[in-house]
Amino acid sequence: MRRTRRNVKMSDVALAANVSPSTVSLYLRRPHSVSQKAGTAIAGAIDRLGYVPNLMAGGLAAARSRVVGVVVPSMRNAFFADTVSAMQSILSGHGFQVMFGNTDYDADAELQLVRANLSWSPSAMVLTGLHHSPQTRDLLRNADCPVVEMWELGEDPIDHAVGFSHHEAGRAAARHLLRKGRQKLAFLGARMQEDRRAMKRAEGFAAEAATQGVTAEIINHIKPASTEAAAALLSSALSKDPGLDGVAASNDTLALGLLFECSRRGIAVPNDLSVIGFGDLEFAAFSNPSLTTIRPFGDVIGQEIAQLILDIVEGEGRSRTAINTGFVIVERGSA
Amino acid sequence: MRRTRRNVKMSDVALAANVSPSTVSLYLRRPHSVSQKAGTAIAGAIDRLGYVPNLMAGGLAAARSRVVGVVVPSMRNAFFADTVSAMQSILSGHGFQVMFGNTDYDADAELQLVRANLSWSPSAMVLTGLHHSPQTRDLLRNADCPVVEMWELGEDPIDHAVGFSHHEAGRAAARHLLRKGRQKLAFLGARMQEDRRAMKRAEGFAAEAATQGVTAEIINHIKPASTEAAAALLSSALSKDPGLDGVAASNDTLALGLLFECSRRGIAVPNDLSVIGFGDLEFAAFSNPSLTTIRPFGDVIGQEIAQLILDIVEGEGRSRTAINTGFVIVERGSA
DNA sequence: CTGTTAGCGCGTTCAA
DNA sequence: TTGAACGCGCTAACAG
Numbered sequence: 001m002r003r004t005r006r007n008v009k010m011s012d013v014a015l016a017a018n019v020s021p022s023t024v025s026l027y028l029r030r031p032h033s034v035s036q037k038a039g040t041a042i043a044g045a046i047d048r049l050g051y052v053p054n055l056m057a058g059g060l061a062a063a064r065s066r067v068v069g070v071v072v073p074s075m076r077n078a079f080f081a082d083t084v085s086a087m088q089s090i091l092s093g094h095g096f097q098v099m100f101g102n103t104d105y106d107a108d109a110e111l112q113l114v115r116a117n118l119s120w121s122p123s124a125m126v127l128t129g130l131h132h133s134p135q136t137r138d139l140l141r142n143a144d145c146p147v148v149e150m151w152e153l154g155e156d157p158i159d160h161a162v163g164f165s166h167h168e169a170g171r172a173a174a175r176h177l178l179r180k181g182r183q184k185l186a187f188l189g190a191r192m193q194e195d196r197r198a199m200k201r202a203e204g205f206a207a208e209a210a211t212q213g214v215t216a217e218i219i220n221h222i223k224p225a226s227t228e229a230a231a232a233l234l235s236s237a238l239s240k241d242p243g244l245d246g247v248a249a250s251n252d253t254l255a256l257g258l259l260f261e262c263s264r265r266g267i268a269v270p271n272d273l274s275v276i277g278f279g280d281l282e283f284a285a286f287s288n289p290s291l292t293t294i295r296p297f298g299d300v301i302g303q304e305i306a307q308l309i310l311d312i313v314e315g316e317g318r319s320r321t322a323i324n325t326g327f328v329i330v331e332r333g334s335a
Numbered sequence: 336m337r338r339t340r341r342n343v344k345m346s347d348v349a350l351a352a353n354v355s356p357s358t359v360s361l362y363l364r365r366p367h368s369v370s371q372k373a374g375t376a377i378a379g380a381i382d383r384l385g386y387v388p389n390l391m392a393g394g395l396a397a398a399r400s401r402v403v404g405v406v407v408p409s410m411r412n413a414f415f416a417d418t419v420s421a422m423q424s425i426l427s428g429h430g431f432q433v434m435f436g437n438t439d440y441d442a443d444a445e446l447q448l449v450r451a452n453l454s455w456s457p458s459a460m461v462l463t464g465l466h467h468s469p470q471t472r473d474l475l476r477n478a479d480c481p482v483v484e485m486w487e488l489g490e491d492p493i494d495h496a497v498g499f500s501h502h503e504a505g506r507a508a509a510r511h512l513l514r515k516g517r518q519k520l521a522f523l524g525a526r527m528q529e530d531r532r533a534m535k536r537a538e539g540f541a542a543e544a545a546t547q548g549v550t551a552e553i554i555n556h557i558k559p560a561s562t563e564a565a566a567a568l569l570s571s572a573l574s575k576d577p578g579l580d581g582v583a584a585s586n587d588t589l590a591l592g593l594l595f596e597c598s599r600r601g602i603a604v605p606n607d608l609s610v611i612g613f614g615d616l617e618f619a620a621f622s623n624p625s626l627t628t629i630r631p632f633g634d635v636i637g638q639e640i641a642q643l644i645l646d647i648v649e650g651e652g653r654s655r656t657a658i659n660t661g662f663v664i665v666e667r668g669s670a
Numbered sequence: 671c672t673g674t675t676a677g678c679g680c681g682t683t684c685a686a
Numbered sequence: 687t688t689g690a691a692c693g694c695g696c697t698a699a700c701a702g
Contacts, residue, residue, distance in 0.1 A: 007695095009695060009696085010696065011696095019672075020673045021695090021696080022672075022673060022696095022697080022698085023672060023673075025697060025698090026697095029697085033671075038671085050477075052453050052454055052474075053695090053696085054395070054694085054695050055454040055696095056391045056394040056455060056456060056694090056695080057395050057695035058695075058696050058697070059391040059678095059696090059697095060389070060391040060679065060696075061677080061678050061695080061696045062678085062696080062697055062698080063679095074420060075410060076413070076417060081411050081416050082411060084410060085409060085410045085411050088435070088436060092444075092447070092451070097451055097455075098434065098435060098436070099402075099435075100433060100434075100435055101423060101427055101432070101433070102423055102424060104424070112427070113427065116427070116430075116432055118387055119387050119389060119390040121389070139385075139387075253617065256618065256621050257621075282588065283616075283618040286591050286592075286594075286595050286618070286622065287622075288623050342679095354688075355688065355689045355690080356679090356689085357681080357688075357689060358687080358688060360681060360682090361681095361687090369687075369688090370688090373687080373688085388680085389679055390680095391678090391679080392679030392680040393679080394680090394681095395678090395680075395681090395693095395694050396679080396680045396693080396694055397680085397681055397682085398694070
């Protein structure tokens with residue numbers, strides 16, 4: 001840590017530019033509300049002095065900061081990494097910064113992160129999913145900023161929601177398998193006790209199967225997706241129904257594990273067993289057979305959220321309370 | 336955006352607890368420096384009133400915030416997602432928050448992000464790599480906080496560095512192929528004009544080959560890794576040297592694309608051609624053949640950085656200026 | 671378009 | 687251990 005060369009502040013810039021501090025402040029916020037002459041003088045002083053605004057002071061005075069708090073289960077998850085990256089790129093172009101936190105699917109961690117973010121009087125809060133502890137909801141309902149729940153659409157959002165229906169995604173997976181003539185279905189999931197959205201897909205899957213008179217078992221593995229999880233789930237499913245001919249996995253990582261496990265066991269995909277994943281990870285196209293999966297639009301979610309926030313914060317027009325970004329089935333070799 | 340129920344502040348808590356504001360402040364920062372009685376009264380008031388500290392006011396007064404600014408090329412990249420997640424988990428346990436930005440390998444974007452982060456008087460700044468624009472370096476050198484450059488070790492760090500030598504990683508890849516009896520080598524890279532670390536691996540690769548009397552061509556594709564990039568690179572490499580029998584890819588995504596392309600062309604891996612990647616992505620083990628690759632330790636980098644920052648900021652002891660997290664070769668089927 | 675005047679909510683002296 | 691005074695650097699009226 002280097003010596004503190006006392007920070008140059010706005011009043012120093014004002015001095016150097018021969019204007020008052022408030023003119024500098026105004027220039028910084030609305031350059032066009034200041035005379036050409038003052039403007040160039042200020043701009044000159046700013047970079048001659050290497051002035052860096054103190055956003056804490058600004059935020060304190062304005063009772064609001066240009067920070068957007070983002071809380072996701074895990075940045076290691078490509079879904080959220082996509083969304084947050086897309087959001088960050090757009091927001092930073094408008095002078096907003098992203099403060100982020102991982103909950104690791106822990107409700108208490110979520111509460112702490114929300115609390116921490118709110119301490120910065122953010123311009124907006126972005127959370128993942130519609131399911132939060134009552135305390136968290138309370139905090140957010142009383143927060144003096146827009147709240148966006150993402151990656152899920154459903155009942156009773158706190159404020160705004162951007163995403164899609166996981167129930168529908170589950171139904172779509174079932175319909176796809178059924179259309180392929182599959183009759184003995186199962187939904188295999190990893191860590192669904194924590195990932196409520198995966199659970200909703202599972203329920204949609206079973207519901208759709210039921211409407212067609214087919215029963216679909218839902219099997220959960222309590223640990224995260226991995227080769228071991230895939231092996232365990234496949235064994236379990238096969239023992240419950242040896243005639244199994246179609247499975248949906250709660251995500252592509254698990255689906256890829258299933259493909260791997262099938263090849264180990266000599267189960268032909270898709271002839272003996274159809275497999276459909278969820279997520280359309282980069283590598284879904286590279287597997288053998290390539291993976292049929294459901295593609296959500298993580299980047300679009302991020303873009304829509306950024307735009308929504310900008311509309312609300314900068315904007316005039318009314319903003320939609322729910323935005324459906326949809327999903328599509330990407331048909332490849334495995335189903 | 337809901338109605339502003341005027342925020343409860345520290346003085347409100349003080350009032351409710353029958354103590355002065357500064358006692359509350361003291362309690363918040365060092366609970367043990369306050370009498371038992373005052374302590375419980377304050378704690379009670381805090382959660383009865385739902386007090387959320389205003390970190391901007393606190394930071395302004397203290398001239399420092401518990402924010403750590405993190406700047407990475409892209410969160411979509413699993414390397415950085417791992418590192419940042421690991422770092423965030425540890426830091427948030429100590430009351431620090433992460434403010435992050437993606438540069439997309441753009442030096443100017445990096446400068447803007449650094450400037451923006453510094454406006455928050457962060458407790459530390461974390462950047463990716465050792466290569467930055469002179470302006471960025473200046474800003475950082477004069478910054479009144481520790482600076483950590485990560486994912487690379489080398490000459491002249493700004494302050495602290497946590498990572499490993501990419502030159503050495505490149506050498507290791509070459510040694511591995513040479514040890515397998517490969518004699519016609521090439522290093523295939525995507526977007527290396529921007530990813531300097533990949534370029535350093537390429538140089539290390541060529542240097543090591545040279546010491547063994549083997550020449551290794553370095554070929555770059557200016558667009559990001561993809562199936563097209565892999566196809567183009569393979570064609571180019573084969574046309575330069577039809578006898579090619581060993582290649583290193585700048586990352587696993589590209590390596591997987593190469594594997595895919597080889598299988599399309601009927602090139603047997605590893606018999607006709609050995610392939611070694613970099614990164615050890617989750618799916619490197621699932622490909623066919625599975626991918627031999629170099630594993631950096633992204634999560635360890637994050638942990639070490641978090642620890643380093645905590646040591647400097649909270650701590651007493653002297654902190655190391657460089658931490659080598661190393662790498663290992665994971666030998667699988669492709670080489 | 672510019673300058674003046676008041677705080678924003680809290681940390682940090684210091685004295686009691 | 688507690689409290690009073692002061693100011694952190696800036697924004698937001700408003701008056702000129």
